[in-house]
Amino acid sequence: MTLDVMMESPLVGDVAGNLRVLVGRLLRALQAQDPEDGLSMSKVSVLSRLADDGPASASTLASAERVRPQSMSATLAALEAEGLVARRPHPTDRRQILIELTEQGWQTARSARRSREDWLTRVLESEYDQEELRLLSRAIELLERLAER
Amino acid sequence: MTLDVMMESPLVGDVAGNLRVLVGRLLRALQAQDPEDGLSMSKVSVLSRLADDGPASASTLASAERVRPQSMSATLAALEAEGLVARRPHPTDRRQILIELTEQGWQTARSARRSREDWLTRVLESEYDQEELRLLSRAIELLERLAER
DNA sequence: TATTGTTATACTCTATAACTATA
DNA sequence: TATAGTTATAGAGTATAACAATA
Structure with a gap:
């Protein structure tokens, strides 16, 4: 615990690199599905x-x-x-x-x-349990702060 | 707690809607900064x-x-x-x-x-504490599953 | 016939440059 | 001069269509 703070933890570097790749892939995953309302x-x-x-x-x-x-x-x-x-x-x-x-x-x-019927909602429902959804919900709040920077 | 499971919780709908918007905004935030290595x-x-x-x-x-x-x-x-x-x-x-x-x-x-020097890493370092970074790290794992769907 | 890959072409999103109108 | 908005044009990324080579 204390160690994490004392040594330059690699965590932040991993998060940065993985997040960058993830955002691109999520973008294409969301765009691939989701014609639904025809809006970009x-x-x-x-x-x-x-x-x-x-x-x-x-x-x-x-x-x-x-x-x-x-x-x-x-x-x-x-x-x-x-x-x-x-x-x-x-x-x-x-x-x-x-x-x-x-x-x-x-x-x-x-x-x-x-829209509770669209692809993303269904996938989230089938892919994650309530605890994971709560974690995602908190992560989204954190990342919204990032998106404003 | 039990209530969350019994009633159709709005959580999944919120996550879906917010995630869709978030991904677009993160994309532009990351693209705006980050020329660094010249790679898309x-x-x-x-x-x-x-x-x-x-x-x-x-x-x-x-x-x-x-x-x-x-x-x-x-x-x-x-x-x-x-x-x-x-x-x-x-x-x-x-x-x-x-x-x-x-x-x-x-x-x-x-x-x-x-890369430990780029914009994203610096922002992550200044914006989030270790506990939040761990939460983000777990969320990224979860979302990688989603990006493969 | 089906699969792998390429070239040609077009669309969407965003960028820079140059302009008009208003503060 | 600085700010708000627009039009013109270009580049990156991805799409569809048409094609060649191989299975």
Whole structure:
């Protein structure tokens, strides 16, 4: 125990290397399954954030999602074309445009995040017991902190 | 406790929804930082697998990494051009070409998985204590099972 | 016929560069 | 000048389609 702290434990190096590889593989595993709603992860991520945090400007979304404003601009144009988000002027700053979920956007955000029937849910249910799911749930909280850095 | 098991616990639905969004965000966080060795996650993933499992054919790698054979073909061509993998004929099946790590490929695979200097390692070190790192390490094992599905 | 692998081509996501409008 | 947003263009990764060689 004390030893772990005293010596430079290899744990952090392992976690880093394995996590990097894991994220790529999980991405492809999730993309391979999951045609379901026809939405890319980038789009779901933006919808999800708008649902959590409320309306936001394009540049706020861009930095939160760690993409360039130009990239977010493209994503938002696509979401708008699909009727999932709408734009309204910022009350005081006329440069900004606030992005908000449409009613359909709300429904999509909800169903994308909580669809209990999709592949991932079924796999989690069959692959892990309750204790492992609780561990995963805690790990996800920890990793969300990481994703914000 | 018993209640968790008896009622359809919302835990699995939460994990599923949050995990999907998390993976996308982690991907971009990792890609934003981490130019370091100049290798994409896809490439590191292939090198990593070759290091773990030994030489393999292109089609084996493709299904293991969940990409189409055509996509793996492109990835392998790039890795070969960088001198990290080499090809040798399959001993019995002349259709197949076995892919193996070169000496430089071995070094790169090792350092990519255990690099103690990169952004991710530093963030992990500063952001998490030893207990949290152990939890992450266990979670990564669990999620690797998921990535293979 | 089925399998392994490649080349040709296109799509998605994200990047950089250059621009307009507003603060 | 600095900030918010857009359009134009390019690169990486992966997909589908069509093909050649071998089983």
